[in-house]
Amino acid sequence: MAHFHADFPWLLALCAFPLLGALACLALRRSDAACRVAGLVVSLVVLGVCGWLFVLLGGPRGTGWLLHEDLAWIPRLGARLTLGLDGLSLVLVLLTACLVVVGVLVSWRREKRAVPLFYALLLTLESGILGVFLSLDLLLFYLFWEIMLIPMFFLIGIWGHERRVYAAVKFFLFTLAGSLLMLLAILGVYLAHGHQTGEYTFALAALQNTILPAGWAPWLYAAFLLAFAVKVPLVPLHTWLPDAHTEAPTAGSVILAGLLLKTGVYGLIRFGFPLFPGPARDSLPWLAALGLAGLFWGAWVAFRQQDAKRLVAYSSVSHMGLVVLGLAVATPIACEGSFLQMLNHGLSTGALFALVGMIAERAGTRRLDELGGLWARAPVLAGFFLFFALAAMGLPGLNNFAGEFLVLVGAFRAEPWLGALGAAGMVFAAAYMLRLMQGVLWGPPRSAEPWRDLSLREGLVLAPLAVLVLWLGTHPATFQDPFRELARVLAASLGGAGGAP
Amino acid sequence: MSLAELFSLLPVLVLAGASLLVLMLGLWLKHLPSLVALGVAACAAAGALAVLVPPEVMEVGGMFSAARYARFFLVLWAGVVAWTLLSSVRYAAARRFQPGEWVSLLLFAGAGMALLSAATSLVGMFLGLEAFTLVLYILIAFHRGSAAGTEAGLKYLVLGVTATAVLAFGVALVYASAGTFHLPEAMAGVAGDSPLRPLGLLGWGMLLVAIGFKVSLVPFHLWTPDVYQGAPAPVAGLLAAGSKGAMFSAVVGLLAGIGLGLRDLTPVLWALSGLSMLLGTLAALRQENVKRMLAYSSVVHMGFVLMGLLDAGPEGQEAVVFYLVFYALVSLGAFGVLTAFSGEEGEPQQLAAFRGAGYRHPFLAAALAVFMLALAGVPPTGGFMAKLGVFAAAIRAGHLPLALVGVLASLVSLVYYLKLVIAMYMSAEGAPPSGSPLHRGTRLEAACVGVCLLGVLLLGLAPGALLDWIGSLL
Numbered sequence: 001m002a003h004f005h006a007d008f009p010w011l012l013a014l015c016a017f018p019l020l021g022a023l024a025c026l027a028l029r030r031s032d033a034a035c036r037v038a039g040l041v042v043s044l045v046v047l048g049v050c051g052w053l054f055v056l057l058g059g060p061r062g063t064g065w066l067l068h069e070d071l072a073w074i075p076r077l078g079a080r081l082t083l084g085l086d087g088l089s090l091v092l093v094l095l096t097a098c099l100v101v102v103g104v105l106v107s108w109r110r111e112k113r114a115v116p117l118f119y120a121l122l123l124t125l126e127s128g129i130l131g132v133f134l135s136l137d138l139l140l141f142y143l144f145w146e147i148m149l150i151p152m153f154f155l156i157g158i159w160g161h162e163r164r165v166y167a168a169v170k171f172f173l174f175t176l177a178g179s180l181l182m183l184l185a186i187l188g189v190y191l192a193h194g195h196q197t198g199e200y201t202f203a204l205a206a207l208q209n210t211i212l213p214a215g216w217a218p219w220l221y222a223a224f225l226l227a228f229a230v231k232v233p234l235v236p237l238h239t240w241l242p243d244a245h246t247e248a249p250t251a252g253s254v255i256l257a258g259l260l261l262k263t264g265v266y267g268l269i270r271f272g273f274p275l276f277p278g279p280a281r282d283s284l285p286w287l288a289a290l291g292l293a294g295l296f297w298g299a300w301v302a303f304r305q306q307d308a309k310r311l312v313a314y315s316s317v318s319h320m321g322l323v324v325l326g327l328a329v330a331t332p333i334a335c336e337g338s339f340l341q342m343l344n345h346g347l348s349t350g351a352l353f354a355l356v357g358m359i360a361e362r363a364g365t366r367r368l369d370e371l372g373g374l375w376a377r378a379p380v381l382a383g384f385f386l387f388f389a390l391a392a393m394g395l396p397g398l399n400n401f402a403g404e405f406l407v408l409v410g411a412f413r414a415e416p417w418l419g420a421l422g423a424a425g426m427v428f429a430a431a432y433m434l435r436l437m438q439g440v441l442w443g444p445p446r447s448a449e450p451w452r453d454l455s456l457r458e459g460l461v462l463a464p465l466a467v468l469v470l471w472l473g474t475h476p477a478t479f480q481d482p483f484r485e486l487a488r489v490l491a492a493s494l495g496g497a498g499g500a501p
Numbered sequence: 502m503s504l505a506e507l508f509s510l511l512p513v514l515v516l517a518g519a520s521l522l523v524l525m526l527g528l529w530l531k532h533l534p535s536l537v538a539l540g541v542a543a544c545a546a547a548g549a550l551a552v553l554v555p556p557e558v559m560e561v562g563g564m565f566s567a568a569r570y571a572r573f574f575l576v577l578w579a580g581v582v583a584w585t586l587l588s589s590v591r592y593a594a595a596r597r598f599q600p601g602e603w604v605s606l607l608l609f610a611g612a613g614m615a616l617l618s619a620a621t622s623l624v625g626m627f628l629g630l631e632a633f634t635l636v637l638y639i640l641i642a643f644h645r646g647s648a649a650g651t652e653a654g655l656k657y658l659v660l661g662v663t664a665t666a667v668l669a670f671g672v673a674l675v676y677a678s679a680g681t682f683h684l685p686e687a688m689a690g691v692a693g694d695s696p697l698r699p700l701g702l703l704g705w706g707m708l709l710v711a712i713g714f715k716v717s718l719v720p721f722h723l724w725t726p727d728v729y730q731g732a733p734a735p736v737a738g739l740l741a742a743g744s745k746g747a748m749f750s751a752v753v754g755l756l757a758g759i760g761l762g763l764r765d766l767t768p769v770l771w772a773l774s775g776l777s778m779l780l781g782t783l784a785a786l787r788q789e790n791v792k793r794m795l796a797y798s799s800v801v802h803m804g805f806v807l808m809g810l811l812d813a814g815p816e817g818q819e820a821v822v823f824y825l826v827f828y829a830l831v832s833l834g835a836f837g838v839l840t841a842f843s844g845e846e847g848e849p850q851q852l853a854a855f856r857g858a859g860y861r862h863p864f865l866a867a868a869l870a871v872f873m874l875a876l877a878g879v880p881p882t883g884g885f886m887a888k889l890g891v892f893a894a895a896i897r898a899g900h901l902p903l904a905l906v907g908v909l910a911s912l913v914s915l916v917y918y919l920k921l922v923i924a925m926y927m928s929a930e931g932a933p934p935s936g937s938p939l940h941r942g943t944r945l946e947a948a949c950v951g952v953c954l955l956g957v958l959l960l961g962l963a964p965g966a967l968l969d970w971i972g973s974l975l
Contacts, residue, residue: 072965076969114859114860139889142880146885149879169919176911176915184904184905
């Protein structure tokens with residue numbers, strides 16, 4: 001770490017910087033344009049820092065912390081500002097920075113109401129997500145976990161579509177129900193640890209070694225699992241997702257699908273599994289079953305949607321099911337695939353939500369039976385749409401294929417029939433994506449008025465994402481290297497190949 | 502009472518003396534701002550004395566403590582009164598409140614609350630409690646033009662007097678069982694081997710009933726919504742922040758003295774706490790009136806505080822004190838926003854009146870939204886840290902089911918807190934607020950609200966300093 005001023009708390013600054021940006025937006029509330037620029041500048045700076053970190057710290061890495069910070073916070077409770085960056089969080093932090101920039105750009109002309117508040121909330125959200133991916137102190141983690149919630153509630157509730165308030169409240173309640181139980185579980189571990197050692201602390205590293213009173217561990221793990229499963233979302237806790245994703249403004253959907261869902265999986269990997277290894281191992285068959293259920297159920301429901309945005313939303317349920325399946329079979333390859341797939345899904349679904357937003361802006365509808373003919377009217381936009389839809393479908397050479405392939409190979413090795421089922425799920429994915437493409441791209445245009453093709457701003461959103469998708473599809477190693485070792489360790493701790501049912 | 506004892510009581514005497522002085526001055530001087538300035542100066546002086554001048558004796562007349570715990574609360578209540586005075590200048594002037602009486606009564610309420618928090622004997626507790634309850638009877642009905650205010654005052658009076666009678670009876674029974682009013686010892690009658698234990702327990706039960714009335718625990722909460730609704734907004738804020746907090750700060754002392762006897766009381770406290778959280782939440786869900794909603798929300802919060810008290814150790818007490826400080830700040834803030842929104846006549850009370858306020862009154866509405874989220878216990882506000890403390894206390898004392906009830910209440914309570922947020926930010930576009938438009942609020946009012954906002958956020962993000970301070974009190 002010779003390149004750094006080692007004393008400077010880079011990670012804390014990274015989490016705090018968007019918050020400062022949010023305050024700046026509130027201070028600049030007289031001018032909408034200034035707020036847009038402030039939002040863009042702040043999110044670009046964060047992206048720059050994250051990209052720089054990736055360049056500096058990327059490459060094949062072990063399991064240690066690439067960066068680690070530990071500052072005093074609330075001594076009386078034993079809570080500290082402990083933040084750490086490893087290969088997995090490095091990749092996810094980079095994804096966060098990317099998608100927030102996308103969120104800022106897709107909202108540029110679209111959101112006209114209360115612009116300063118919009119960008120302030122978007123940046124606050126970024127702070128929360130970065131904090132979740134970086135905290136190693138359970139209290140701090142919980143704080144960031146909830147900080148993510150509030151801006152998203154407002155983003156959906158203020159700038160959303162017709163049933164926005166319903167969707168926003170549902171989202172808030174579902175997530176909070178899970179996380180409040182997790183809070184009790186955190187307190188349980190904290191008190192048990194303090195009781196045993198006399199040292200009350202929220203530090204993950206210390207709490208990992210707690211020997212819990214007999215019978216506690218499964219319950220505490222269940223509370224953690226519930227909180228994370230709501231966020232992922234695992235079937236049957238997914239019902240908030242289609243509403244929230246569909247009603248949210250485009251930027252909200254991009255961030256919800258691209259990032260917030262990842263926080264659930266990440267929480268499970270970072271906190272749920274290490275804190276309760278025993279119950280975690282026992283839960284793997286269930287997780288595998290729920291993952292598979294999500295894979296099929298999400299795909300089936302997606303296939304039946306009329307609303308393009310809702311279709312993409314349900315496709316997220318399906319994709320996240322595969323990610324969970326990869327973790328649950330607990331082979332190194334499958335875990336690696338899951339990690340990679342988190343990144344892939346974030347990029348391709350984020351791009352699809354952005355595209356659906358752009359199309360709906362032009363057409364005034366998101367219904368598949370009213371859309372159509374995009375190819376004839378806006379060929380560049382249609383080209384991007386085709387590209388990302390094919391990526392989401394898992395076309396070889398594009399990003400999702402790499403991750404899905406690894407998950408399936410890993411699953412085959414653990415338990416062939418699991419792999420076979422997973423592969424069958426991929427066929428479903430092809431079905432709904434083809435339907436989406438058919439409905440949007442082909443057929444005759446439904447109205448005569450001409451559409452603007454891709455604007456420069458929209459191109460600036462989509463082109464970098466397309467490059468990333470290609471990069472991940474053809475040379476995923478760049479992004480795999482940092483977390484390859486972590487995946488191996490995770491799989492080993494979860495019981496290797498024996499973890500499958 | 503020796504000079505040394507009087508000296509130790511000096512901060513309270515400053516408040517009470519200033520109250521008398523303002524009352525006299527008020528006969529000639531009808532200029533509200535200068536009287537308010539005098540009152541605020543008195544509060545500042547009392548607070549400064551309490552912090553800077555160490556007391557000569559730790560207990561005054563065997564009734565009131567001058568120790569750090571008492572001084573801490575004196576500073577808090579002096580601050581609460583000063584805040585109320587400052588934030589209600591326009592409100593009081595618009596309603597032609599008698600300046601002298603208004604300022605004087607508020608100061609006296611502060612003195613009473615400080616006495617209650619300092620009580621080390623049951624008599625001291627009784628005196629302190631009555632001192633500010635009497636004042637509140639008047640303050641609640643202070644707006645002579647308001648029928649609702651008069652009704653609220655009367656309701657509070659009738660139920661309050663009943664509670665007082667029960668309290669006096671309870672004190673007498675405890676005295677009969679233990680032979681002393683002084684606090685740790687007065688609880689000896691409840692101890693297992695005392696022959697007069699039944700008498701002591703009955704006395705304790707009556708004390709609990711009276712306390713339940715004052716802090717509005719279910720099933721003694723029925724007065725709360727009507728009184729909140731009818732009372733002037735600043736007074737309702739004082740009622741929520743101060744009177745309940747002062748009562749609970751005394752209860753901390755009571756329960757600390759009871760020692761092992763707490764075990765016998767636990768089922769009762771458990772039930773009171775659980776019922777308050779559940780029924781308060783259910784009742785609040787149905788409210789369309791913000792003040793009534795806040796009233797039921799206070800019932801829920803008092804249930805949370807009681808949950809913290811079930812852990813008799815210092816950690817539980819610390820959690821309770823922290824909760825009280827947070828609750829004082831957030832209640833003042835919420836009612837402060839209502840005060841600022843109040844026009845010449847009437848106050849905005851219905852949810853519909855707040856429609857779109859988020860865009861017309863960005864600062865006050867944002868502050869109110871933060872206060873609502875804080876009341877719901879969402880991080881990064883102080884409400885989260887406060888709830889964390891009492892949840893930890895409940896689990897530590899082995900009351901996980903009660904903590905689960907608390908979680909359920911927190912979750913459901915979000916619905917009604919969000920109702921106000923939704924009305925302010927997410928109501929149908931262009932919907933005009935019904936009734937008279939909200940007042941913009943003066944700079945002074947905004948500044949007062951800002952202080953609470955800052956406090957609520959600081960308690961959530963950096964509660965370390967306050968926690969350390971509280972830790973040094975107990």
